[in-house]
Amino acid sequence: MKHLKTALLASAMMLPMAAPAVFAKTPDNVLVVAQNIDDIVAIDPAQAYEFTSGELVTNLYDRLVQYDAEDTTVLAPGLASEWSTDEAAKTITFTLRDGATFASGNPVTAEDVVYSFSRVVKLNLTPAFILTQLGWNADNIAEMVKADGNTVTVTYAGDFSPAFVLNVLAARPASIVDSVLVRENEVDGDMGNAWLNANAAGSGPFTLKRYTAGQMVRMEANPTYFNGAPEVDSVIIRHVAESATQQLLLEQGDVDLARNMTPDQIASLSSDEIKVETFPQAAVHFLSFNQKTDSLTNPAVWEAARYLVDYKGMTETIIKGQMDVHQAFWPKGFPGSYDETPFSYDPEKAKSILTEAGIDSPITVSLDVINAAPFTDMAQSLQASFADAGINFEILPGTGSQVITKYRERSHEAMLLYWGPDFMDPHSNAKAFAYNSDNSDDSYAATTTWRNAWAVPAEMNEKTMAALSEGDAETRLQMYRELQQEVQASSPIVIMFQAAYQVAMDKGVTGYVNGATSDFVFYRLVDKD
Structure with a gap:
């Protein structure tokens, strides 16, 4: 990627100094996307989970x-x-x-x-x-x-x-x-x-023409699709890990969409040829503590952590426009959500909680994080705010697949990550955040609870399953609200934000759909003017 960026900059420098900006042009009827795609582990529908x-x-x-x-x-x-x-x-x-x-x-x-x-x-x-x-x-x-x-x-x-x-x-x-x-x-x-x-x-609506892990995806329109052929002939997704490079490619007209730009970069866009669209997301972002790490098992650490996140500071700066404060496991705007946000940054209260519990500080904890915006910026914010109470994070950056693989192995200490529903029913997230009936190492479960080795109390497990089978719709939703309140109050998973996704694109692009989850990203209706 460094070579690509260098080449682009070199090309730009060859233009006459006084000349106006010259925009390149992507091929007609081909949508070119710049996106960080290094989280992909598998694309087989039976295995794909990223x-x-x-x-x-x-x-x-x-x-x-x-x-x-x-x-x-x-x-x-x-x-x-x-x-x-x-x-x-x-x-x-x-x-x-x-x-x-x-x-x-x-x-x-x-x-x-x-x-x-x-x-x-x-x-x-x-x-x-x-x-x-x-x-x-x-x-x-x-x-x-x-x-x-x-x-x-x-x-x-x-x-x-x-x-x-x-x-x-x-x-x-x-x-x-x-x-x-x-x-x-x-x-x-x-x-x-x-x-x-x-x-x-x-x-x-599309067929897979080419997939090269960590490099690119090319999909071509399926002309026989039952709902009608897509508007564009093909979609090319180029792996571009650096958000600054994504911005450069978009501004030079080498891509039509940039999927991972930072709030500062979004704010800095000034070209009339580029527009920004915002899409509310179902993903919640959290900080979690692996219960295999002895220093992180005391519930006082979990409680103190909730007062060591600079929620307001982050949403007003490094994740402005990309996340909103949300502290429950089911996203706001969906039936059954619990929208109270009782925690705010209060290091003195956090220190008091730790002192009363007899917890000696400092505590040193490794924090795994995806090496891309905005996660590294968020990790640095957490590192600074948690240090105020004697909890020292050692940040361990990695690719998306490396971090997720480590999480699934339960080999982390603390983890900064996100979670989206597997399907649009509150049980999808309740099972991930409020259920773990077998915490043994050989009983793998694709949940945040198991991956953080949290043996969920039997009563909470029972409530989760009772909500699943409740026949009355409103009673069922209320049961999920109560579960969220319990997880919010005491668990080793500190839910902090709900995503709001900003996509910068060429002004001629229409019809791009980015729904609330990754399963709701559609290119079928995209057209280029």
């Missing part, structure tokens, strides 16, 4: 039901044109859309749906829990999901409302893959996992 990989899966694959670019708040028909529910029998029967095909040309069949769901369950990779919570496992999946002609009947086990099940089936791992193509590329019984981490086999 923010950027979620964006790719959404644009390459379809689900039976899905939230779409037209209106990201509405659960709409996808590969299923209609469905019927039988709550007593705990079944939902889907009728497949006529004429839908995969990018390969193969028709989408009920057998593809059965294969796709079975594949996720049998591979049992990171996001599999989203589907297995319906009571599915490798032994019973053939009985739980059945094909009959152009219909698929899904059976679930558990006290779930059909609305909850539909939200699960609209989630990333429920994406439908081309079973014929995947089977052709299976190696040593991996069900095509290695191949699908470099290729795609979907029916979505």
